[in-house]
Amino acid sequence: MALLSINWQPDKQVATPIYQQITNYFQEQIAKGNWAVGAKLPAQRKLAEQFGVNRSTLITALDELMAVGLITSNPGSGMVISGNHWSSLLAEHVNWSQYVKAGQFKPNSHALQKINQFETDAVIRLSTGEPAPEQFPRPLFQRAFAHLGEQLTSLNYTEPAGILALRQQIARHLEKVGIHTHPENILITSGSLQALQLVSMSLFPKDATIYTEAPTYVKSLHVFQSAHTHLAGIPMDSQGLAYWQMNAPTQGHHAILYTIPTFNNPTGIVMSAERRQQVLQTAQEHRLPILEDAAYQDVWFDQQPPQPLKALDKTGNVIYFGSISKSLAPGLRIGWTVAAKPVIDRLTDVRMQTDYGASSLSQLVLAEILADPEYETYQADFRSVLTKKAAAAEQILHHYWDDFATWQTPTGGFYLWVRLADNINIPKLFDLATAHNVLFNPGSIYDFQPNQYIRLSFSYESSDRFEQGIKILTDLIHANFNV
Amino acid sequence: MALLSINWQPDKQVATPIYQQITNYFQEQIAKGNWAVGAKLPAQRKLAEQFGVNRSTLITALDELMAVGLITSNPGSGMVISGNHWSSLLAEHVNWSQYVKAGQFKPNSHALQKINQFETDAVIRLSTGEPAPEQFPRPLFQRAFAHLGEQLTSLNYTEPAGILALRQQIARHLEKVGIHTHPENILITSGSLQALQLVSMSLFPKDATIYTEAPTYVKSLHVFQSAHTHLAGIPMDSQGLAYWQMNAPTQGHHAILYTIPTFNNPTGIVMSAERRQQVLQTAQEHRLPILEDAAYQDVWFDQQPPQPLKALDKTGNVIYFGSISKSLAPGLRIGWTVAAKPVIDRLTDVRMQTDYGASSLSQLVLAEILADPEYETYQADFRSVLTKKAAAAEQILHHYWDDFATWQTPTGGFYLWVRLADNINIPKLFDLATAHNVLFNPGSIYDFQPNQYIRLSFSYESSDRFEQGIKILTDLIHANFNV
Numbered sequence: 001m002a003l004l005s006i007n008w009q010p011d012k013q014v015a016t017p018i019y020q021q022i023t024n025y026f027q028e029q030i031a032k033g034n035w036a037v038g039a040k041l042p043a044q045r046k047l048a049e050q051f052g053v054n055r056s057t058l059i060t061a062l063d064e065l066m067a068v069g070l071i072t073s074n075p076g077s078g079m080v081i082s083g084n085h086w087s088s089l090l091a092e093h094v095n096w097s098q099y100v101k102a103g104q105f106k107p108n109s110h111a112l113q114k115i116n117q118f119e120t121d122a123v124i125r126l127s128t129g130e131p132a133p134e135q136f137p138r139p140l141f142q143r144a145f146a147h148l149g150e151q152l153t154s155l156n157y158t159e160p161a162g163i164l165a166l167r168q169q170i171a172r173h174l175e176k177v178g179i180h181t182h183p184e185n186i187l188i189t190s191g192s193l194q195a196l197q198l199v200s201m202s203l204f205p206k207d208a209t210i211y212t213e214a215p216t217y218v219k220s221l222h223v224f225q226s227a228h229t230h231l232a233g234i235p236m237d238s239q240g241l242a243y244w245q246m247n248a249p250t251q252g253h254h255a256i257l258y259t260i261p262t263f264n265n266p267t268g269i270v271m272s273a274e275r276r277q278q279v280l281q282t283a284q285e286h287r288l289p290i291l292e293d294a295a296y297q298d299v300w301f302d303q304q305p306p307q308p309l310k311a312l313d314k315t316g317n318v319i320y321f322g323s324i325s326k327s328l329a330p331g332l333r334i335g336w337t338v339a340a341k342p343v344i345d346r347l348t349d350v351r352m353q354t355d356y357g358a359s360s361l362s363q364l365v366l367a368e369i370l371a372d373p374e375y376e377t378y379q380a381d382f383r384s385v386l387t388k389k390a391a392a393a394e395q396i397l398h399h400y401w402d403d404f405a406t407w408q409t410p411t412g413g414f415y416l417w418v419r420l421a422d423n424i425n426i427p428k429l430f431d432l433a434t435a436h437n438v439l440f441n442p443g444s445i446y447d448f449q450p451n452q453y454i455r456l457s458f459s460y461e462s463s464d465r466f467e468q469g470i471k472i473l474t475d476l477i478h479a480n481f482n483v
Numbered sequence: 484m485a486l487l488s489i490n491w492q493p494d495k496q497v498a499t500p501i502y503q504q505i506t507n508y509f510q511e512q513i514a515k516g517n518w519a520v521g522a523k524l525p526a527q528r529k530l531a532e533q534f535g536v537n538r539s540t541l542i543t544a545l546d547e548l549m550a551v552g553l554i555t556s557n558p559g560s561g562m563v564i565s566g567n568h569w570s571s572l573l574a575e576h577v578n579w580s581q582y583v584k585a586g587q588f589k590p591n592s593h594a595l596q597k598i599n600q601f602e603t604d605a606v607i608r609l610s611t612g613e614p615a616p617e618q619f620p621r622p623l624f625q626r627a628f629a630h631l632g633e634q635l636t637s638l639n640y641t642e643p644a645g646i647l648a649l650r651q652q653i654a655r656h657l658e659k660v661g662i663h664t665h666p667e668n669i670l671i672t673s674g675s676l677q678a679l680q681l682v683s684m685s686l687f688p689k690d691a692t693i694y695t696e697a698p699t700y701v702k703s704l705h706v707f708q709s710a711h712t713h714l715a716g717i718p719m720d721s722q723g724l725a726y727w728q729m730n731a732p733t734q735g736h737h738a739i740l741y742t743i744p745t746f747n748n749p750t751g752i753v754m755s756a757e758r759r760q761q762v763l764q765t766a767q768e769h770r771l772p773i774l775e776d777a778a779y780q781d782v783w784f785d786q787q788p789p790q791p792l793k794a795l796d797k798t799g800n801v802i803y804f805g806s807i808s809k810s811l812a813p814g815l816r817i818g819w820t821v822a823a824k825p826v827i828d829r830l831t832d833v834r835m836q837t838d839y840g841a842s843s844l845s846q847l848v849l850a851e852i853l854a855d856p857e858y859e860t861y862q863a864d865f866r867s868v869l870t871k872k873a874a875a876a877e878q879i880l881h882h883y884w885d886d887f888a889t890w891q892t893p894t895g896g897f898y899l900w901v902r903l904a905d906n907i908n909i910p911k912l913f914d915l916a917t918a919h920n921v922l923f924n925p926g927s928i929y930d931f932q933p934n935q936y937i938r939l940s941f942s943y944e945s946s947d948r949f950e951q952g953i954k955i956l957t958d959l960i961h962a963n964f965n966v
Contacts, residue, residue: 027828131639133636138636155813158814191839340553353706359815359842359845361844
């Protein structure tokens with residue numbers, strides 16, 4: 001059998017333990033099919049030398065690889081690559097792997113996530129769409145826990161569409177934005193990503209065109225991009241979707257509109273009240289069903305945004321997606337879909353085949369919190385802090401970036417959508433930034449063509465750390481690009 | 484426009500409110516395309532008469548139908564069916580509907596679930612695989628809540644594979660059944676149904692044959708039955724899977740073994756220790772990867788079952804699925820998959836595209852509970868109560884059914900797998916039983932051919948209510964079949 005030749009070394013600068021870098025490397029080589037089953041490993045002493053690690057680190061790695069069956073030790077012949085049957089199946093699924101990886105922009109973002117697990121403080125996350133830990137309303141959760149601790153008599157499967165008490169609270173909550181609905185028209189999902197999955201699995205006709213704003217959050221996912229549908233980006237002006245640029249659907253061809261009218265992710269654009277009426281009208285004329293993603297509905301600064309499309313919808317043509325991830329806690333994994341009853345029934349059926357429903361515990365806790373009179377106070381505080389952080393972030397950008405960047409002042413949401421000067425190479429800046437522990441999202445992952453934008457979140461990090469991150473980016477930009 | 488002719492009436496015997504039966508009926512007719520958009524409704528007085536309901540009930544129903552846009556009221560022409568664009572898409576997805584419905588054995592099981600929501604006590608559920616509410620360990624949850632209430636500083640997205648503390652606890656828990664693994668080899672899922680979904684989406688080769696025990700739980704699902712795989716049932720003897728009856732895979736053809744070696748659902752059969760070794764050996768020889776479903780692993784009566792296949796697996800060839808649903812609380816929606824690292828990485832990637840992970844709250848609470856020294860005591864109590872309920876259930880069957888039924892004494896799990904005399908028509912008995920508020924699962928939903936079995940759960944209901952249910956079934960059997 002061939003002896004493997006290895007020219008790779010672990011990176012001692014990153015937080016991933018050395019032995020784990022070695023096991024990761026082995027697994028990758030085997031999964032990719034680079035190392036054939038039966039290939040022989042160099043002697044331990046030589047391997048340790050080649051990797052530049054001490055013998056005990058190497059042995060830790062080899063032990064783990066043996067435990068999972070990727071290498072075996074044969075008396076006489078030393079260690080050989082054994083692989084297992086699942087690994088060989090993995091190797092045959094390369095396309096799926098590409099499919100999944102493509103959503104992450106850079107192959108090393110997975111490595112970065114790992115770094116985060118070890119050294120959260122070391123990485124400045126201007127990328128993430130999560131609320132700041134400082135804003136976590138622990139008293140609300142404590143009260144909910146205490147109440148549940150007294151009341152809970154079981155934690156079994158729930159009603160297929162979600163716990164009734166939660167659907168009632170959500171119906172009440174939706175009244176405030178002008179949506180008058182009933183628990184029967186609400187399906188609880190594991191966040192709104194699952195809702196989009198369910199809709200795409202159970203309602204999208206083959207070869208349908210999905211119209212959407214360009215840029216849009218949904219372009220960064222793979223949820224709608226099965227072989228049988230086609231995403232078509234429509235530009236926006238300051239009032240939102242330029243709906244007149246949608247092609248009139250031809251006979252026998254299905255089209256659907258997916259829109260984030262309120263604080264579009266990533267741009268922050270809000271569709272005006274007038275535009276909303278026009279979009280609804282156009283959709284009605286062209287028999288175009290609408291998916292309204294309202295993830296940022298409750299995250300406004302000074303002024304409540306116009307009513308959702310769903311509030312103006314007289315025909316049940318709009319499916320509305322809400323979520324608690326942006327305004328309270330993504331870790332609850334709770335979203336809600338509001339639609340006509342036959343649609344809810346269909347989605348519920350499919351959902352029950354997928355995972356038997358969302359966590360009862362998350363649902364019960366959220367029902368308690370939404371019913372807590374202090375929830376309104378928390379929401380007002382949350383918005384007020386976020387408003388201040390948005391203003392601070394903009395000031396920081398003005399201070400450091402006025403020479404080479406432009407943006408619109410957001411009126412809600414978590415993000416600044418920043419256009420950088422043409423001579424700043426964004427993929428290169430992204431690589432430099434990640435190497436310096438600053439994460440941001442390149443605008444291209446949201447768009448239908450390359451662009452000069454980046455998305456900066458001011459929600460998760462404190463304003464001080466936001467400034468630290470911007471300083472690092474500023475230094476990198478000055479050192480590497482001619483601005 | 485045509486005036487609709489309606490010959491249907493709501494059923495006043497069931498718990499679903501009358502107005503809701505009417506809205507359901509309208510929605511069904513429209514979704515099915517039975518009623519064309521534009522069709523005219525009879526006058527309210529005539530409709531109320533036709534339905535045999537009073538006017539105010541009818542108006543409640545019509546109001547709701549108007550609210551969701553399924554009917555509109557036109558001045559001059561009365562009420563017409565308006566439908567909406569989603570309804571027309573629904574009508575085009577009939578195949579999916581059948582796909583989903585087929586898993587539920589009877590179209591009215593959905594209606595039955597609804598009845599359950601209203602009148603849980605009225606229905607005796609000998610069908611459900613849930614622990615009894617009486618066994619719910621509230622003190623464990625109270626302590627977990629109290630601790631979390633003090634400690635929780637945020638509830639954001641978790642590590643993609645699940646919270647590390649939980650994976651550590653699960654690794655520790657698995658030591659007890661002889662599985663030595665690491666947190667890196669564990670993926671937390673939303674119950675094990677999701678794990679099966681993920682595996683089938685990301686690892687099953689096209690046209691693969693999935694060998695499985697006959698009968699088997701997985702036959703009652705649709706998770707493995709995509710167009711591109713083929714389930715092949717292999718009989719069992721008293722030692723478990725008759726592995727020698729699997730066809731040797733031919734060149735270029737993939738096969739996978741899915742097995743529930745411990746307390747097979749529905750039969751309760753336990754694969755013997757010797758058979759486990761033989762199955763592993765055969766799988767190794769034929770390059771057959773193994774999926775081991777261990778949902779009932781911890782639910783044994785007097786004697787711990789043989790070690791899982793995963794504990795005996797030296798090559799990483801077994802993917803192991805565990806779950807907290809049967810031994811603690813299905814409402815947490817937490818399961819775990821144990822596999823070689825490349826497999827876990829692949830599943831994790833796909834999982835993140837599906838729903839961004841399981842509820843952080845469920846994960847944190849479960850990590851607390853598994854770490855609680857009282858968890859062992861709870862488990863022992865749980866098993867002891869279940870053992871008594873199983874014995875009581877058997878005595879009840881002996882008392883009422885010895886003349887026309889046979890079964891094996893279970894040594895763990897939740898079920899009695901009961902063969903009824905040939906002249907008992909099981910589909911008919913099922914219909915009669917549901918009409919009398921007793922639910923059981925017909926054996927055919929688990930099998931590859933019709934059979935004379937039913938599955939009775941002794942877990943959820945008290946022994947008294949189990950007896951009540953059996954009495955009702957006994958009366959129905961005597962009154963309708965010649966036994």
